[in-house]
Structure formats: structure tokens, C-alpha cells
Amino acid sequence: MLRAALWNAQGLRKDSVFVAVLEGPPNAPLSLTFKGKELECYLLNEFESVECIRRCMKGELKGCKVERKDLGEVLRSIGVPIVLLSEDGKDIDEVKIPKSFAVVLGSQHDVELPSDIEISLKVSVGPRSYLASHCISFLHYKLDATMGSEPRQRLS
Known part of the structure; x- marks a missing residue:
């Protein structure tokens, strides 16, 4: 979903923001906000997308915000x-x-x-x-x- 929301043939979409709300165990809720115009991450394939999500969850990714919001x-x-x-x-x-x-x-x-x-x-x-x-x-x-x-x- 992250790739579909923020990646196209020209690279990152600058006109979109993707928010994932994770409500399952063990540490729910968690919201991840990815801003296309600020994101410093490539989403060329699923492996890179997972790496971006991992870095976001650890607070290491520019253009992504992690919050405890449902x-x-x-x-x-x-x-x-x-x-x-x-x-x-x-x-x-x-x-x-x-x-x-x-x-x-x-x-x-x-x-x-x-x-x-x-x-x-x-x-x-x-x-x-x-x-x-x-x-x-x-x-x-x-x-x-x-x-x-x-x-x-x-x-x-």
C-alpha cells in the first residue's frame, strides 16, 4: 500500500501522504505518516518499502512520523x-x-x-x-x- 500511494514511474509522488494505522498486537495503536514531498526513502520494490517502514518505526526516517494514535x-x-x-x-x-x-x-x-x-x-x-x-x-x-x-x- 505504501508503494502504491507514494511511488510512480517518476519517483516519489510529491502530492500524496500515506498514513498507516496499525492496531494489532503487540504495541497498538501506532500510526505511521509518510509525506511524499519530504520522504527520504526509495520504494522501488517491496524489500525497500519494508526497510522504509522499519526505519520509520524506529524514528530514523526523514519525512515519516510515528505516533501512538488510533x-x-x-x-x-x-x-x-x-x-x-x-x-x-x-x-x-x-x-x-x-x-x-x-x-x-x-x-x-x-x-x-x-x-x-x-x-x-x-x-x-x-x-x-x-x-x-x-x-x-x-x-x-x-x-x-x-x-x-x-x-x-x-x-x-
């Missing part, structure tokens, strides 16, 4: 509209996405949001369940196309 705390502090990615959401092609926003998605299933968190939109990228990393890549593709970003180079 999902609710992260979302309350985000300051932009929240878009929930869900299989039963509205088709992404039928909604207008805000210019600045946060997308919330789970790694294996829909995310259960705290009751006090208000979402702006609930969207879907298709009729089936897809890998979270693929959903992120598809969202970047759609957003780059609709928000006027330069087309990506093709990898061959």
Missing part, C-alpha cells in the same frame, strides 16, 4: 473531507471528489469508523473486492486524469 485520532486531526472506499459505495465515476481529501480503506475488509467520524463520500472502484494497493493505484490513475496532472510515463 484511527479515530488520526481522522479527527486530518482536517480535510474524508472519502471512504467501500464495495457498496457510489461508483467513483459518478461522484465529484474534493480537491483535497483523505481516502480511508482497509487492507482486507471495509474499515469500521468510530461513530463520531463524519464521511463526505462513500465510493467504490468496482463491483468486486480488490487488493488495497490496486485500489490506491486505480484512485491515483482516476485522480491524475480528472485533476489535470501530467500523464504518467508508461513502463515497458
